[in-house]
Amino acid sequence: AQGRVGGFSEDINEVIAGLEKQRRQQEERAEEAAQLLERAEKFYNEVSERAKLLQERETELKRSQEQAVQEAINEAKGEIAGVIQELKQQPKSGQTAQQATEELNAIAQRRLPKKTPPKQQGYLPKVGERVRIPSLGQTAEVLEIGENQKQITVRFGLMKTTVPITDVESLDGQKVEVPKETPKAKPAPPAAKPSSQPTVRTSQNTLDIRGKRVHHAEPEIEKAINQALNSGVLWIIHGKGTGRLRDGVHEILKYHPQVECFELAPQNEGGAGVTIAYLK
Missing domain, CATH: 2.30.30 (SH3 type barrels.)
Structure with a gap:
């Protein structure tokens, strides 16, 4: 009987030891799970904080970009308003309109963003591939x-x-795309030179504007060009003086649609005091 009791005691002790071992293992696993949960919560908090910082930076960047765009718009408006004001103050003429158009185009080129199309690179094999x-x-x-x-x-x-x-x-089936050769630009044809045939100078193709201001002379130049279209050439007598009237005449002729080219007259026809305009 005592032997049986002793054997039962040993079995009970083994069971108790096994249960104790299982309890310790469960406690260790619970502790590991708690540590893992703590690390996960810490990582989650760090990610949330970084996401918040990134969102704040993105918001600040958008705000600064919007502010920069608004400032650029205001500056462009101010420049355009200045051009309009100058246009109102100056006499209405083709030369003034041309200058205003050039100024507006320059503002647009400075202010408007330039879009560059994305370059698509095709497949080209490499050495060793x-x-x-x-x-x-x-x-x-x-x-x-x-x-x-x-x-x-x-x-x-x-x-x-x-x-x-x-x-x-x-190996994945991409076809080779050879870069296209850019065609060489053809040289521009030489500008047509005015006819070298002599033209008779008459009162119909000669205009004398000596002593006048540029804005007063412009309508007369316009009228004289229309009258001289048949002869194909117009002599404009502006005199030498300070050269301001001559420069103004050249500026008008430079942008006139019916003027092919112009030059100062030879010495025997007035030299620097006369401009010859060749008409289309």
Whole structure:
């Protein structure tokens, strides 16, 4: 009987020890789970804080960009208003309108953003890369690419050969896109020179504006050009003086749609005091 009791005691002790071991293991696992939960909460808080900072930075960046855009708009409005004010104060003429148009175009070029289309890069093999040659049913290693990127030297097995670069493709099936050669710009044809045939100078193709101001002379120049269209040339006598009237005449002729070109007259016809305008 005592032997049986002793055997039962040993079994009970083993059971108790096993339960104690399981309890310790569960406590260790619970502690590990608690530590893992703590690390996860800490990581979550850090990520949330970084996300908040990034959002604040993004908001601040948008605000600064919007402010910069608004300032640019206000500056552009101010410049345009200045051009309009100058246009109102000056006499209405073709030259004034042309100058105002040029100023507005310059403002637009400075203020409007320039959009550059994204460049799409096609597939081009590189030295050392393995490619497929569908025409030969082979995969090969790229050894060399021609300077003009039209020929490619490859090796498969013991064989080495040169093929057109368009005959190969990448292992994932990308076709080769050879960069297009930009066509060379053709030289512009030389500007047509006015006829060298002599033209008779008459009262119909001669205008004398000596002593007048540029804005007073402009309508007379316009009228004289229309009258001299048949003869194809107009002599404008502006005198030498300070040169301001001559410069004003040249500025009008430079932008006139019916004037092909102009030049100062030869010495025997007035020299720097006369401008000859060749009409279209």
